[in-house]
Amino acid sequence: MVNFGRVVEIQAGNVSLSNKNFTIEFTVPFDNDLLPNESEIKIFNLSDTTIGSFKSDEKLIVNAGYEGNTGAILQGFISRVTTAFSGVDKTTTIYVLDSENLSSRKLEDIAYAEGTMASKILEEMAGQLGLEVAQMNLNQDVRYDGGYTATGEITDIIKKLAADCGTSAYINKGRLYIRNLREGADDLIDISANTGLIGQPEASTEGTFEVMKLKTQLQHRVTTASVIKLNSKRHKDVTLHIRKGSHRYNGSDFVTEMEGIFP
Known part of the structure; x- marks a missing residue:
């Protein structure tokens, strides 16, 4: 994977924003439980009118990836919006739950x-x-x-x-x-140095599970229950079923961090 042509697009109501025009950062977690995950999206120097367009409980979508290869990494509902100043910069942070608030049901x-x-x-x-x-x-x-x-x-x-x-x-x-995370018709995703693997995966044991943690350049297809075929210096043709992770962009790192279990 070539690490250029990064694309981030945010859609909410009548608002559509892109990293071509705005500085955008995000952390988008995913896991295998029923508690809604809260993502954090930061957008810099928006106008007051645009900030006011982000409404609580409104649906928000984040598409991310590389030119010619993007997809949704988040579909959820805005839980709250804050704006703060640091010098001349104005940072608007949008918090998004990946489902409606279900605790009252x-x-x-x-x-x-x-x-x-x-x-x-x-x-x-x-x-x-x-x-x-x-x-x-x-x-x-x-x-x-x-x-x-x-x-x-x-x-x-x-x-x-x-x-x-x-x-x-x-x-x-x-x-x-x-x-079951280990069953289903999920597409196989090849992960190697050629497709964006960063560093060396780390294997460990948690209770009865053997787990592997790894980091790649942003992979929008990776989410809960994705099936990974891993090839690295120390691991050849290893199959992993992803149970949790996050997509993250902080202005420099544009990555997906994930944790998988063995078949």
Whole structure:
């Protein structure tokens, strides 16, 4: 990958901004849980009119990459906007959640009959949550022989049901995924020095997981559950399933940092 022609585009309501015209920085995290991630986008020296165009709860999209190869790294909702001065520079920081605030979406004692399958309850909980289900693929569809009572925050209910089925549940770019990180029809992404690998990956053990941490030039395709084929000086044809990471641009570094688990 050639590290030039960097592209950053921000769209929110009627506003469309590009790094061709503005200095933009960002940190966009992603992971494999149901808690909304908060991204931070900094834009320098915007007019007051443009700043006022960024409204709380409004949808915001960030596309990033290189000329001829860009894609969405963030689709979410503005949670708050701040502006501060440092000398002659004015910095506007836009905070964006990768889903709507879901903590207020609760249920009270919805009872399911004996023998109800987890998949049925999960489908209904997803409907109650109001997010589009991008994928639902359970490792095991558990039968609740004694019935099941759904109560509390819907995200907690989904998390518990998915765990019973040995499956991850997470939100990514405003959509709900209930699936195993190691399974699915995800495209294989080749990572090597030729495609932007920076430095040497670091392997470690966390509990029962073997994990690998690595950094590349910005890869907009990489997100939760992406499948990586890694080739480096010490690792040849290693397959990794990404569980968390971030896209980051600070004016100089234009990178994706990620952590993957082995098959």
